[in-house]
Every structure is written in C-alpha cells, then in structure tokens.
Amino acid sequence: MENRWAETHTDPLDACVYGSRLLGREPDLVLHGGGNTSVKTAVEDVTGRAVEVLHVKGSGWDLASIERAGFAPLRLDRLRELLTVPDLPDHRMMNELRCALLDAGAPDPSVETLLHAALPHPAVLHSHADAVITLTNLNRPRVEEVFGDRVVVVPYVMPGFALARRCAELFARHAGERTVGVVLMNHGLFTFGEDTEQAYARHVELVDAAETFLARHRPARRPAPPLPRADHRELAALRREISSAAGHPVIVSRHTDPATAAFVARPDLADVAGRGPATPDHVIRTKRVPLVGRDVAGYAADYRRYFEEHARPGLTMLDPAPRVVLDPELGMLTAGRRAKDADIARDIYAHTADIIERAEALGGYRALPAGDLFDMEYWELEQAKLRLAGAPAEFTGEVALVTGAASGIGRACAEALRARGAAVVGLDLTPTTSSTDYLGLRVDVTDAAAVEEAVARGVERFGGLDVLVASAGVFPGNTPIAELDAAAWQRTMAVNADSVATLLRVAHPLLKCAPRGGRVVVVASKNVPAPGPGAAAYSASKAAVTQLARVAALEWAGDGIRVNSVHPDAVFDTGLWTAEVLAQRAAHYGVSVDAYKRRNLLGAEVTSAAVGRLVAEMCSETFACTTGAQVPVDGGNERVV
Structure with missing residues (x-):
C-alpha cells in the first residue's frame, strides 16, 4: 500500500x-x-x-x-x-x-x-x-x-x-x-x-x-473463458423470481468481468461461497450467503429456516431474497431496491471473492458462525435505521426504457420516472451521460439490431423492463401532399411508427416478466384526432403508432401489460421550436410569443415537464385499471374537444 x-x-x-x-x-x-x-x-x-x-x-x-x-x-x-x-x-x-x-x-x-x-x-x-x-x-x-x-x-x-x-x-x-x-x-x-x-x-x-x-502466497488465478451473453428474457424471469421473494421489485445487475468468471468457475464454489461474508457488517448488504445457481425459492426457504433457528422473540423477518447470485453461466448477479444498492453488493462481493481465494491459498477461508452473523443482520441499531428510512419512492426497483431521451419530451419523461424512483435506460441519437440509475445509449431507433442490442444492455444493467415510453419522433416540416418527398415520408414513418413496432416486439417478453405488470406509454400527437394541413407524414405516422398502441392494448392485456397513449400539442420547449420559429409563428397569427404559446382553451403553457409528469402518472397505480386510452395534454383544443 x-x-x-x-x-x-x-x-x-x-x-x-x-x-x-x-x-x-x-x-x-x-x-x-x-x-x-x-x-x-x-x-x-x-x-x-x-x-x-x-x-x-x-x-x-x-x-x-x-x-x-x-x-x-x-x-x-x-x-x-x-x-x-x-x-x-x-x-x-x-x-x-x-x-x-x-x-x-x-x-x-x-x-x-x-x-x-x-x-x-x-x-x-x-x-x-x-x-x-x-x-x-x-x-x-x-x-x-x-x-x-x-x-x-x-x-x-x-x-x-x-x-x-x-x-x-x-x-x-x-x-x-x-x-x-x-x-x-x-x-x-x-x-x-x-x-x-x-x-x-x-x-x-x-x-x-x-x-x-x-x-x-497469492494463488495463480485459474484462467476462465469469457462468460457467454445471457438470454435477456431469462434474466428478466430470474429478476421476477427474486422480486417475488423480496416482496417488491428489485434491480438486478449482471457482472461478467474476468475475476468473476474465474470465481464462479471454481469447482468448490458452493462450499467456499457458503461459508459467509468476510466481515459481519457486509451481511446487511449481501445477506449471509449468496445464492449459488438459480433456485430462488430454495434460497428463500433456507433463509426462513436460518431465521427460525436464530430469531429472538419480537423480531420480524427481513425479506428472504438473495442479494448476490453466483452462477457458472451467468457470472454474478447483484440485487437491491435501487441500482445503487445492487452496485454496493457487487463491490462488496467482488472484494469478498478475492479474500476467499487468497485465504484458501493460505489454508482455508473461515467466516464467523451463522449465529454471530444473524446478530449483526438483526442488530437493533440496523433495525432502527430500517424503521426510520420511510417508504421508498413509487417506482423504486423498477426499470423504464425511454426513447428520444436526450431532449424535449423524452428527457422530461426520463426525469419524471427517475424522480419517482425508477432506473432508466435512455435511447437517443445524441449521447447522454450515464449515472448509477441511468444508462444512456446512443441508438438509432430505426436500426432494429441496434435497438435489440440496447434493450439487452439495459437488461444486463438493471435486470428487466417494467415501463416503456416511446417518445422518439421527427417532424419533417410543413409540406403539402402534392409536394411530398418520398424519402421524407419514409423517414417519418420509420422513426414515428415502424421503430415503435420493433421496440414493442423486442420489449414484450420482458414486460411480461415485470413484477408489477408492464406499462407502455406511446407519445403520439394532437394531430391524431385533429390533423392539420401540411403535416401529412407526421399526422399519418402518429395515427399509425396510435393504432399500433390500441392493438397492443388488446393483445397484451392478458399478459398484465397496459398500453396507453398521450397526445401532446404545442410543446414549445423542444428542439423543434427555436426562438426564431416561435417569433415567426406568433407574427403569423398577429399575437405575442407568450400568447401564441397559450393558444388553448385553458390558456396554459404546455411544457415537456407537464407531458413527462402525465406519462409517469400513467405508469402509476392511478392508471392501474386503464389500458387502450388516449389522453390529450394540450391545454384543451376546440377541434379535439
């Protein structure tokens, strides 16, 4: 040192x-x-x-x-x-x-x-x-x-x-x-x-x-082949089992670095991993032992027996779900209420695995007896911390994927979901900075292979998918039908409609595994119920994606997935509306820019944040009994009303 x-x-x-x-x-x-x-x-x-x-x-x-x-x-x-x-x-x-x-x-x-x-x-x-x-x-x-x-x-x-x-x-x-x-x-x-x-x-x-x-005395590290790419549907199903054992949704992150691959390849993995943590305070983050393999129900049953053997009167059992999963094919999975908790479990167990390997080379690893570890796990001071922690945010433990997440409505949706506890995978052509609870990926949503790869990466990072928000979209500009450019039409349809069809296809098996049911919100447009002249490609593409969402609501209700749409209008704090364009449009109508922004029945300024809050709410329990709905967020439009 x-x-x-x-x-x-x-x-x-x-x-x-x-x-x-x-x-x-x-x-x-x-x-x-x-x-x-x-x-x-x-x-x-x-x-x-x-x-x-x-x-x-x-x-x-x-x-x-x-x-x-x-x-x-x-x-x-x-x-x-x-x-x-x-x-x-x-x-x-x-x-x-x-x-x-x-x-x-x-x-x-x-x-x-x-x-x-x-x-x-x-x-x-x-x-x-x-x-x-x-x-x-x-x-x-x-x-x-x-x-x-x-x-x-x-x-x-x-x-x-x-x-x-x-x-x-x-x-x-x-x-x-x-x-x-x-x-x-x-x-x-x-x-x-x-x-x-x-x-x-x-x-x-x-x-x-x-x-x-x-x-x-350091042992020579056993070479291990790289771990194969996991089937993201299997990871999502395993996350659902862990969430069920925990009694609430959890984030599950996968780790496949060379040290982890070597550790999970040990022929004595179950023995050495089953001896306990390196130091007793780690039990708060990792439980006493990891799950070796994928039998979540068996692990939970073992934990209940452990509790019954050591419990004192008056104790309430903590959830019996594993925090660390070791599997020769999957590597290491770590679970937690938040991505931060899963990452802490990862860091702790990576150090634990290294301690175990060095100790084994020196005559054998030995942890404290189960009774001492139980006393730490159920220490009155730790119990007091849990009682004082309060209820977690509504979407804690859940994973959302948002397209068009770098700006405008997409960014607002991502921010609203994160503010309510969700981990978010954000896709956009513009790179965004990742953080503990946000995975930003540069993706062209019209590239089906890139979308599938991005979804798989999101599952490796957070474990599954609970919420899907399709927000990416383009507006090709005002063009009469008689002057339509074929390439612009095809590009608009590809981004606004075709890409959502691809995304829904890829996401469906993951949304089926969502612990509290999958939720989809499609960001469509006021132009669906009330199209305007010069916006044929945009209006047609948004109408197509709205119809796609209605069909998905019909087909997926049996899987516990609800699918709804929002129809924003006149959202001026997006990249589409520059100060110059706003001034031109206001002058065209003979009003001020502020008045132009509020040309709706309520006289309200519709912002990206307002759309984002509505989208997040539609993913909440408030809309638990709603699917196939189309909700305007436009301040009231007389052509729609």
Missing part, C-alpha cells in the same frame, strides 16, 4: 478530514460508508472552560468525501465515564452519545465512538482492510505471524459497548512500546498516533506488511 499523504494541516480536525479521505478513497480499505476515524482536541465551551473533545465520524457520512461537518464532537470525559459502567445496551448507548454532544445539530456519532475514546491516543483510524481481514479469516489466523507485537489482537465482538470495553481491557493488558494498532478479528484494523498523519502512516505500514505477506 502506498503512503499518499501530501498535505500539511495545522488544525487537527482538518488533518483528520484529509486522512479520512485518503482511507476512504482506497476500496481495499473502505467500502461504501465503512470505517471510521477520530481526533481528540481541546476547545473552550460557552463558559470559557477548556473541554476535551472527541471528534468522531458521524453516521451516514462516507470517508471518501467527509467534511468537518461530518464529525460529531463529544465530551471526552463523559465518554470515559460511560466506559466504566458494567453494561450499556445499544439503544441506551446511542442516547448517551447524543447527550454527550457539544453540538445538538451534529450527526449521530459512530457506533464505535467508545472504542475511539478508549484508545489513549490523539488520532485513531479504522478500516476494513482486505489484506488484514484475509489474515483473520483463516482456519489458522496469521495475524501475529505478520504483525508480531505491533498490534493487540481482539477476538470478535459485535460493535458497540461490549467491543469498546473488551478492546480497552486487552489493550491495557497487552499494549507495549512497539504497539501501533489493534486488529479486530473478522472486523478490521485500528491504528493511532500523536496526529492523523502518524496514524495514517502506521495504517499504511501494517496494511502493506499484510499485502506483502499475502503476495508471497
């Missing part, structure tokens, strides 16, 4: 912020909110009296991006008093920690605050270093062989008061002049120093020693 310290800070808390970020940016040390850090200082309170303060990482902050506000300041003398009581249940401990804060607006202190207070050093850093955890998760741990008397070893105890007391006791008994850290078995590494820079340097030294030792 490389020492990356390169700054000078005179303020101890600023130095702690900097050192925390250095740790947090190393995925081999800290993943997704893991780890915690602290620094002890002295401040004057409102009375002018000097007070010793422990600034400790606050709950909910990520070390990779933490700021000064992310540290909770607590009275150190009160924390030391708490360490003298014989017992302190977790909920009472957290209450006492909040009462010890100097700032009522500070975040909740880390559950390991008392451990930081127990270590008699100004600066303390804690990580879940993969290399150190590998040394602890062995049939014959090698911690003392690697570190000698530089660390105090603490047997596994759940985080909280009991761990802090046990660590304080063992540290007082075994720490010596050469001691620079504490190794918590199956949990991670603490280092300390006179300042954060020294604590960080010691962290680097110990992790590097562990990595050097492991490098001498």
Whole structure:
C-alpha cells in the first residue's frame, strides 16, 4: 500500500478530514460508508472552560468525501465515564452519545465512538482492510505471524459497548512500546498516533506488511473463458423470481468481468461461497450467503429456516431474497431496491471473492458462525435505521426504457420516472451521460439490431423492463401532399411508427416478466384526432403508432401489460421550436410569443415537464385499471374537444 499523504494541516480536525479521505478513497480499505476515524482536541465551551473533545465520524457520512461537518464532537470525559459502567445496551448507548454532544445539530456519532475514546491516543483510524481481514479469516489466523507485537489482537465482538470495553481491557493488558494498532478479528484494523498523519502512516505500514505477506502466497488465478451473453428474457424471469421473494421489485445487475468468471468457475464454489461474508457488517448488504445457481425459492426457504433457528422473540423477518447470485453461466448477479444498492453488493462481493481465494491459498477461508452473523443482520441499531428510512419512492426497483431521451419530451419523461424512483435506460441519437440509475445509449431507433442490442444492455444493467415510453419522433416540416418527398415520408414513418413496432416486439417478453405488470406509454400527437394541413407524414405516422398502441392494448392485456397513449400539442420547449420559429409563428397569427404559446382553451403553457409528469402518472397505480386510452395534454383544443 502506498503512503499518499501530501498535505500539511495545522488544525487537527482538518488533518483528520484529509486522512479520512485518503482511507476512504482506497476500496481495499473502505467500502461504501465503512470505517471510521477520530481526533481528540481541546476547545473552550460557552463558559470559557477548556473541554476535551472527541471528534468522531458521524453516521451516514462516507470517508471518501467527509467534511468537518461530518464529525460529531463529544465530551471526552463523559465518554470515559460511560466506559466504566458494567453494561450499556445499544439503544441506551446511542442516547448517551447524543447527550454527550457539544453540538445538538451534529450527526449521530459512530457506533464505535467508545472504542475511539478508549484508545489513549490523539488520532485513531479504522478500516476494513482486505489484506488484514484475509489474515483473520483463516482456519489458522496469521495475524501475529505478520504483525508480531505491533498490534493487540481482539477476538470478535459485535460493535458497540461490549467491543469498546473488551478492546480497552486487552489493550491495557497487552499494549507495549512497539504497539501501533489493534486488529479486530473478522472486523478490521485500528491504528493511532500523536496526529492523523502518524496514524495514517502506521495504517499504511501494517496494511502493506499484510499485502506483502499475502503476495508471497497469492494463488495463480485459474484462467476462465469469457462468460457467454445471457438470454435477456431469462434474466428478466430470474429478476421476477427474486422480486417475488423480496416482496417488491428489485434491480438486478449482471457482472461478467474476468475475476468473476474465474470465481464462479471454481469447482468448490458452493462450499467456499457458503461459508459467509468476510466481515459481519457486509451481511446487511449481501445477506449471509449468496445464492449459488438459480433456485430462488430454495434460497428463500433456507433463509426462513436460518431465521427460525436464530430469531429472538419480537423480531420480524427481513425479506428472504438473495442479494448476490453466483452462477457458472451467468457470472454474478447483484440485487437491491435501487441500482445503487445492487452496485454496493457487487463491490462488496467482488472484494469478498478475492479474500476467499487468497485465504484458501493460505489454508482455508473461515467466516464467523451463522449465529454471530444473524446478530449483526438483526442488530437493533440496523433495525432502527430500517424503521426510520420511510417508504421508498413509487417506482423504486423498477426499470423504464425511454426513447428520444436526450431532449424535449423524452428527457422530461426520463426525469419524471427517475424522480419517482425508477432506473432508466435512455435511447437517443445524441449521447447522454450515464449515472448509477441511468444508462444512456446512443441508438438509432430505426436500426432494429441496434435497438435489440440496447434493450439487452439495459437488461444486463438493471435486470428487466417494467415501463416503456416511446417518445422518439421527427417532424419533417410543413409540406403539402402534392409536394411530398418520398424519402421524407419514409423517414417519418420509420422513426414515428415502424421503430415503435420493433421496440414493442423486442420489449414484450420482458414486460411480461415485470413484477408489477408492464406499462407502455406511446407519445403520439394532437394531430391524431385533429390533423392539420401540411403535416401529412407526421399526422399519418402518429395515427399509425396510435393504432399500433390500441392493438397492443388488446393483445397484451392478458399478459398484465397496459398500453396507453398521450397526445401532446404545442410543446414549445423542444428542439423543434427555436426562438426564431416561435417569433415567426406568433407574427403569423398577429399575437405575442407568450400568447401564441397559450393558444388553448385553458390558456396554459404546455411544457415537456407537464407531458413527462402525465406519462409517469400513467405508469402509476392511478392508471392501474386503464389500458387502450388516449389522453390529450394540450391545454384543451376546440377541434379535439
């Protein structure tokens, strides 16, 4: 491990912020909110009296991006008093920690605050270093062989008061002049120093020693052939089974990188993967074990037995669906309520698989017993977090595909669906930037092969398809029928109608697998019920796609798929309407631009956002009993009414 310290800070808390970020940016040390850090200082309170303060990482902050506000300041003398009581249940401990804060607006202190207070050093850093955890998760741990008397070893105890007391006791008994850290078995590494820079340097030294030792024993990676392309219909069906076990829709992402391909090809995959996570806090994200194979019902039944064996009175079982699926043909699938959750499970299990392989080369991987892992999974503090989380957004766990997603109505539809919790695959000729819950793909919707490829990529990323919004369209300009250009006519029909037929054909088997039923919304036009002169190609193509949607509603109702259309009109915040064109049209009618925009019965300005909100609502439970409908969004048009 490389020492990356390169700054000078005179303020101890600023130095702690900097050192925390250095740790947090190393995925081999800290993943997704893991780890915690602290620094002890002295401040004057409102009375002018000097007070010793422990600034400790606050709950909910990520070390990779933490700021000064992310540290909770607590009275150190009160924390030391708490360490003298014989017992302190977790909920009472957290209450006492909040009462010890100097700032009522500070975040909740880390559950390991008392451990930081127990270590008699100004600066303390804690990580879940993969290399150190590998040394602890062995049939014959090698911690003392690697570190000698530089660390105090603490047997596994759940985080909280009991761990802090046990660590304080063992540290007082075994720490010596050469001691620079504490190794918590199956949990991670603490280092300390006179300042954060020294604590960080010691962290680097110990992790590097562990990595050097492991490098001498690292197994040769078994070469594995690339995993084949999965049938996206099978992935969608598997997602439906996982969603059914979870009791709600989930995102399922597929991972087929070379390391994953090699791991799932292991002949002992079920054995090694079935031993448990590398560190118990991972159980919150990955469950105790992954599903090996595709028997989701069998996994759920095993989970129920696990719960019944270890449950205490008053506990409510969490959902029994797997969060990680390992399969020799599929690779690794990770599941979560949101794409972010599935990605976290991926990151954690990728590191777990590496730890398992290195541990197996050193005599055998061993995780904690199931009872200890159950205690973490059903820890009262984690249960409290779940209760406080609130209800998820309506489309959480669902996947939408939107065409024409880079601008105008298509972009507004994508934004409205994302705002209500959906993950979105956006297709457009103009490239769009992807993010955790958005996959932007450059696709010509008239290219059937490209559309099929894009849909398959969307399924690999998010697991299936629940919502389809056909918004891509072109308007060839005002041209009388007598002057129609054949190529323009064909292009308009290809984009506005033919491409939707292709998309519906490709999407149908996926929409059939949607956990809460598939939904399709076709963005048509006011020109369907009320065409205008000079728009023959546009009006005919939108009429054709509307008729296509009506037939789909008839054919697909038995599959639980509802298909509806919207008819927008005069949506002026799209690429079609430039300021120059708007001014010309307003002048033609002898009105201002603002008046021209509001030429409808309600005098309303129809925006892309208004269309997007309606489209999203039509995918909601509000329209659960509606299919085959055509809904205008035009402010009221006397020719239509």
